[in-house]
Amino acid sequence: MLKTLLAATALTLSFPALAQMDAAALRDAALKDDVAWDITEGITTEIGPRLAGTEAEARARAWALRKLTALGFSNVRNEPFQMQTWVRGVETAEVLAPFPQPLALTALGNSGATPAKGIEGEIAYFPTLAALEAAPEAQVRGKIVFVSHAMTRTQDGSQYGAYGAVRRTGPATASRKGAAAILIRSVGTDYHRNPHAGGTGFPDGVKPIPAAALSIPDAEQLERILKREQPVRLKLTLTPRQVGMTESGNVIAEVPGSDPAAGLVLVACHLDSWDLGTGAFDDAAGCGIVTAAAKRIMDAGQPRRTIRILWAGAEEVGLFGGKAYLETHGGERHALASESDFGADRVWRVDFKLPDSAAAVADRVTTALAPLGIGRSQQRAGGGPDIAALVRTGIAAIDLKQDGTRYFDLHHTPDDTLDKVDPVQLRQNVAAWTAMLAVVANAPEDIGPVK
Amino acid sequence: MLKTLLAATALTLSFPALAQMDAAALRDAALKDDVAWDITEGITTEIGPRLAGTEAEARARAWALRKLTALGFSNVRNEPFQMQTWVRGVETAEVLAPFPQPLALTALGNSGATPAKGIEGEIAYFPTLAALEAAPEAQVRGKIVFVSHAMTRTQDGSQYGAYGAVRRTGPATASRKGAAAILIRSVGTDYHRNPHAGGTGFPDGVKPIPAAALSIPDAEQLERILKREQPVRLKLTLTPRQVGMTESGNVIAEVPGSDPAAGLVLVACHLDSWDLGTGAFDDAAGCGIVTAAAKRIMDAGQPRRTIRILWAGAEEVGLFGGKAYLETHGGERHALASESDFGADRVWRVDFKLPDSAAAVADRVTTALAPLGIGRSQQRAGGGPDIAALVRTGIAAIDLKQDGTRYFDLHHTPDDTLDKVDPVQLRQNVAAWTAMLAVVANAPEDIGPVK
Known part of the structure; x- marks a missing residue:
């Protein structure tokens, strides 16, 4: 017993002490x-x-x-x-009406593609992913969905889990409801004109639709335009592709x-x-x-x-x-x-x-x-x-x-x-x-x- | 005299005092x-x-x-x-060798254009506008000139006068020496991947060459690549045009x-x-x-x-x-x-x-x-x-x-x-x-x- 105790003491005092030094x-x-x-x-x-x-x-x-x-x-x-x-292709977007202007965005990884000449459509706006999830198909079908949110800066980055969901599952949700495409506010905390890329996914049987992130200034600009309460039409061109x-x-x-x-x-x-x-x-x-x-x-x-x-x-x-x-x-x-x-x-x-x-x-x-x-x-x-x-x-x-x-x-x-x-x-x-x-x-x- | 003094006093004490209030x-x-x-x-x-x-x-x-x-x-x-x-056109650039990668840049106002398929060329690097001005034509002719500099953040913005010169006159100077094109480090103080536009000019008789500003991170990246002391080749496509x-x-x-x-x-x-x-x-x-x-x-x-x-x-x-x-x-x-x-x-x-x-x-x-x-x-x-x-x-x-x-x-x-x-x-x-x-x-x- 004493021997064991001595051995334990030696272990505590020598090896660890040395390692710590x-x-x-x-x-x-x-x-x-x-x-x-x-x-x-x-x-x-x-x-x-x-x-x-x-x-x-x-x-x-x-x-x-x-x-x-x-x-x-x-x-x-x-x-x-x-x-x-x-791999990424062309990626451009512009507001056609009511206030014509370009928007800065980037395709999400695994995004589907538009035709080379792009698509045009009306925006269906959802302030959160939950709002998109709760929306009836009639509000979404054929539209370009836009989902915003409000990720906050944290030291431990813990908001990424919750606010990253719009990127991870938002596109598949929009696709299931028949959306023509989806734009999300970038999952990020900066105010630079740089969209945040990142992967998304479409489960088997869910059609990959064009899916892109707007830079945060562009997302807020689009929100301001939407607040004017006129229909907002967009042209969107995204030509990424799966290369096998x-x-x-x-x-x-x-x-x-x-x-x-x-x-x-x-x-x-x-x-x-x-x-x-x-x-x-x-x-x-x-x-x-x-x-x-x-x-x-x-x-x-x-x-x-x-x-x-x-x-x-x-x-x-x-x-x-x-x-x-x-x-x-x-x-x-x-x-x-x-x-x-x-x-x-x-x-x-x-x-x-x-x-x-x-x-x-x-x-x-x-x-x-x-x-x-x-x-x-x-x-x-x-x-x-x-x-x-x-x-x-x-x-x-x-x-x-x-x-x-x-x-x-x-x-x-x-x-x-x-x-x-x-x-x-x-x-x-x-x-x-x-x-x-x-x-x-x-x-x-x-x-x-x-x- | 007294009357004048009284009038002056009244002026000092009434109108201005009232205006000031x-x-x-x-x-x-x-x-x-x-x-x-x-x-x-x-x-x-x-x-x-x-x-x-x-x-x-x-x-x-x-x-x-x-x-x-x-x-x-x-x-x-x-x-x-x-x-x-x-008006602006397509604007892309990529390092072809030794380290292939894209660079973020934007054409300067009044920039000339490359052919639609772009141009390829070797970089001729000048750390300052003065170095470009002092360079013999042989160092510049047929090259894509790159001029860097080091504008500093000031409360009164007073560095814009001196450091803006690379944008205002650098392109014409490079053109006179036979450069194929010119890239400048953006005249700016941020470290975002956003190049700074701005006008340049080509006096009568000076051929407008393609002229663009690299974002500051891209300019520093290109400088690091150049420090490896291997020839650096670039592909540059800029298709702006004068519309009359x-x-x-x-x-x-x-x-x-x-x-x-x-x-x-x-x-x-x-x-x-x-x-x-x-x-x-x-x-x-x-x-x-x-x-x-x-x-x-x-x-x-x-x-x-x-x-x-x-x-x-x-x-x-x-x-x-x-x-x-x-x-x-x-x-x-x-x-x-x-x-x-x-x-x-x-x-x-x-x-x-x-x-x-x-x-x-x-x-x-x-x-x-x-x-x-x-x-x-x-x-x-x-x-x-x-x-x-x-x-x-x-x-x-x-x-x-x-x-x-x-x-x-x-x-x-x-x-x-x-x-x-x-x-x-x-x-x-x-x-x-x-x-x-x-x-x-x-x-x-x-x-x-x-x-």
């Missing part, structure tokens, strides 16, 4: 990181937009393989998969650990981007952050657990990369998964999902993060989009939550460009990830599945 | 103004973009005549004139004064706008401000001097409206001229150009403006763009200087939309203009020409 030193050194910026600048400058399934995304994978190899990681590889691919199955892929790299039985730590981001911007915030920066942190751990000495870096393909258009990863690697022993996919502003909060056996890991991570201004929450970590399905299978997770106050100003817009990435905040992210990985990858505790 | 009361009431917003909202909603010489500008004039008549002004009229008119002489016009309205011999007070703005935004800041707001202030004076009782409101046409593309006004009305007795054409943010400074005989007018205006946070400068007023030529003939002027800190974020971009107008700051403008007009239109002093 290392984490602190690595964390502080990471505040001078240049690797994350180098990756973010490189992807966005040398590739630019990289819509999933296109040649541009393939160039991004080639870039990724070269970069991860040059950084010294092991097992650098591309894991290709096939996907249904949609094409290749995408996940790029993977590793820092091999000393104890394969301890399970691997997966750190993820996504390499693809929407096509309007250069995907700096969403999500080149995420790839820069997790990779820079993994490299810092690698350079400090071999960790106990293998760190696996996943630059997922085809996230934006349907989480194809995350699904492909789960199919291929879901059976492997993952100790923990974590993803960076919420911009590049400072981490302000950490959420945990850990088994009771690893409760002390959360405490040590919390301690290591505190000097960076990061507080522990009571919310359960869910992982980012590419690992959420994996995490739902029972894998432990840590979410390093970034400040999202301006995230939905930039998200999926032409404005998602390198100038939006603040190098100082980017380094704070790398420091947070480095501290977290230093603790987790070396934790002596078992990090098993979580109920 | 009126000015204060009118000023404070104007802080609840709705007319300026109503005009700004109306023009931008019911007309939208209104490029000079086009059918949209004609609709704006019809709107203006209705509105000014409804507000109760006298002598409401359109004074048409003919102008050379340029068309009609524009100045809309004029008046508040008739009681003393025609005292000269009229001209208050100006411009009705046309660039075509990318809805011209809310530039310059629907200006028309709202000067008109709302004139209406407040009219409603308070007949002023001594006639107040003439000028909503000038075709300012953006070459000051055609201002020139037409000067030709038609330059011989009339103007006591003073003033223009609002620098957005809708609060007035922070007042500049004067007054004859010595009217020095006390400046003092009373200064006193009336002080409670609004407006300080008097030592700079000489020059008038706004539509009245500057008139003011140079010797007419007195007052400039109510607006805070321009964010003006060049919006100027000539798609982002110049109603949401950028702050109703509270707009009202402060109306209050400033009302106070100024209350003093100037009623001043007992003679306001004659200024040397």
Whole structure:
């Protein structure tokens, strides 16, 4: 009994104390990181937009393989998969009456197309998605539906769930009621003349209709025009197309650990981007952050657990990369998964999902993060989009939550460009990830599945 | 002598004191103004973009005549004139090598056109206009010139003079040296993916070449690509065209004064706008401000001097409206001229150009403006763009200087939309203009020409 107690005391005082000290030193050194910026600048400058399934995304994978190899990681590889691919075409809209003028908009991913010469129709206006859902078909049939809403800026980005619904299901709802097309107010919080792209979907049997997002100034302009209470006629031309199955892929790299039985730590981001911007915030920066942190751990000495870096393909258009990863690697022993996919502003909060056996890991991570201004929450970590399905299978997770106050100003817009990435905040992210990985990858505790 | 002194004392203590009291009361009431917003909202909603010489500008004039008549002004009229008119076409650009990707840009007014299928060429980069001017022809001939620069945000907007030169004369300079086309970094201070339009010119004998402004994120992206020190090839398609002489016009309205011999007070703005935004800041707001202030004076009782409101046409593309006004009305007795054409943010400074005989007018205006946070400068007023030529003939002027800190974020971009107008700051403008007009239109002093 005494022997056991002594062993337990040694465990508490030595391994964790050492790991924590290392984490602190690595964390502080990471505040001078240049690797994350180098990756973010490189992807966005040398590739630019990289819509999933296109040649541009393939160039991004080639870039990724070269970069991860040059950084010294092991097992650098591309894991290709096939996907249904949609590409943008012409997209214009104009008010024909009562006040002729153009409107700025962009097609939603998987939007149907108008004829090349466009369509003309009267607007049927619904202030919310619920109003569209409640509307009788007679109000919708043959019309160009316009749905507005009022998403608000929040630090945790939590309004995206509720207000994103208009984009995710609004088009299918409008189609079921016989709409000719649908326009939504962009799911965003900025007031620039840049519409927010994003995917939508039409279930089997629901006809894909033309579906587009108006920039927020344009949506408010259209609302003002509608308030004049005259019929509003629009001309809309959208010519996107489905190009069939094409290749995408996940790029993977590793820092091999000393104890394969301890399970691997997966750190993820996504390499693809929407096509309007250069995907700096969403999500080149995420790839820069997790990779820079993994490299810092690698350079400090071999960790106990293998760190696996996943630059997922085809996230934006349907989480194809995350699904492909789960199919291929879901059976492997993952100790923990974590993803960076919420911009590049400072981490302000950490959420945990850990088994009771690893409760002390959360405490040590919390301690290591505190000097960076990061507080522990009571919310359960869910992982980012590419690992959420994996995490739902029972894998432990840590979410390093970034400040999202301006995230939905930039998200999926032409404005998602390198100038939006603040190098100082980017380094704070790398420091947070480095501290977290230093603790987790070396934790002596078992990090098993979580109920 | 005593009689004269008494008369002077009476003048100092009665008329001006009374005028000043009126000015204060009118000023404070104007802080609840709705007319300026109503005009700004109306023009931008019911007309939208209104490029000079086009059918949209004609609709704006019809709107203006209705509105000014409804507000109760006298002598409401359109004074048409003919102008050379340029309209936008297709405008796209893409980097072909080494890093294929699209760039966001817009043609400059009076830009030449590429063939419909576009042109391809290598970039010749110049960090400044001076570097382009100094370059030998061999560095420019047959190339797509790209000129960058570094305009800075200033409250008084004073960098526009120097940094606007790249737009005004850069294209002609590049053409003279044999460039195939020219791209400039937008003359602006924002980091949105919205290029800044604006006019350029090609003197007689200088071939109009395709000329466009890149958005600032795109200009910086192109600079980063160029730093990789590989030849950069671009494809550029710009298909604007000159459509010949068309009609524009100045809309004029008046508040008739009681003393025609005292000269009229001209208050100006411009009705046309660039075509990318809805011209809310530039310059629907200006028309709202000067008109709302004139209406407040009219409603308070007949002023001594006639107040003439000028909503000038075709300012953006070459000051055609201002020139037409000067030709038609330059011989009339103007006591003073003033223009609002620098957005809708609060007035922070007042500049004067007054004859010595009217020095006390400046003092009373200064006193009336002080409670609004407006300080008097030592700079000489020059008038706004539509009245500057008139003011140079010797007419007195007052400039109510607006805070321009964010003006060049919006100027000539798609982002110049109603949401950028702050109703509270707009009202402060109306209050400033009302106070100024209350003093100037009623001043007992003679306001004659200024040397």
